[in-house]
Amino acid sequence: xxxxxxxxxxxxxxxxxxxxxxxxxxxxxxxxxxxxxxxxxxxxxxxxxxxxxxxxxxxxxxxxxxxxxxxxxxxxxxxxxxxxxxxxxxxxxxxxxxxxxxxxxxxxxxx
Amino acid sequence: xxxxxxxxxxxxxxxxxxxxxxxxxxxxxxxxxxxxxxxxxxxxxxxxxxxxxxxxxxxxxxxxxxxxxxxxxxxxxxxxxxxxxxxxxxxxxxxxxxxxxxxxxxxxxxxxx
Numbered sequence: 289x290x291x292x293x294x295x296x297x298x299x300x301x302x303x304x305x306x307x308x309x310x311x312x313x314x315x316x317x318x319x320x321x322x323x324x325x326x327x328x329x330x331x332x333x334x335x336x337x338x339x340x341x342x343x344x345x346x347x348x349x350x351x352x353x354x355x356x357x358x359x360x361x362x363x364x365x366x367x368x369x370x371x372x373x374x375x376x377x378x379x380x381x382x383x384x385x386x387x388x389x390x391x392x393x394x395x396x397x398x399x
Numbered sequence: 400x401x402x403x404x405x406x407x408x409x410x411x412x413x414x415x416x417x418x419x420x421x422x423x424x425x426x427x428x429x430x431x432x433x434x435x436x437x438x439x440x441x442x443x444x445x446x447x448x449x450x451x452x453x454x455x456x457x458x459x460x461x462x463x464x465x466x467x468x469x470x471x472x473x474x475x476x477x478x479x480x481x482x483x484x485x486x487x488x489x490x491x492x493x494x495x496x497x498x499x500x501x502x503x504x505x506x507x508x509x510x511x512x
Contacts, residue, residue: 332442384454385495
């Protein structure tokens with residue numbers, strides 16, 4: 289099922305700018321969320337995760353924000369680089385290792 | 400540590416045939432999940448195996464099946480292939496020990512003609 293969805297299918301960003309990718313989820317019982325990055329010809333690669341008892345988590349150049357009130361998830365990428373061009377998926381853990389993925393946002397970085 | 404491997408990487412089959420795909424998880428990971436990825440439906444969960452037992456199942460017809468061996472390697476089988484089964488089939492492994500993080504393989508690209 290598609291209980292997790294992204295707001296925009298595509299995002300074009302200037303190199304060096306910050307990127308924000310949004311995702312809405314519908315299952316209020318989901319307790320774990322992940323952002324994946326998928327480059328052409330490869331499988332999804334883990335970026336960052338967050339549990340439902342948190343509202344913010346930071347990694348290297350990435351930050352995930354979780355707003356449980358409106359069931360919204362976002363991924364912020366600082367100083368976007370050409371290597372960040374990819375499709376980004378949010379996913380929620382519906383139950384016991386069953387992930388539901390959003391449709392994906394294609395990020396294109398302009399030089 | 401080696402990542403998740405999938406074989407074959409590419410496959411072309413004819414409608415009505417059956418196909419078997421293989422996945423070797425990261426060493427030490429005992430859970431393997433399978434996903435189907437298509438442009439229209441995105442990434443959809445097929446099933447998960449842990450300790451040779453199916454623990455979770457998605458909403459796919461019975462033509463899609465899988466199994467897991469004692470060494471945690473997994474296979475999925477699709478019988479009576481249809482054109483709509485053309486997709487990238489991804490396998491992911493996890494330790495199932497406190498973390499939900501799943502590590503994906505590169506996928507098998509199946510084309511049904």
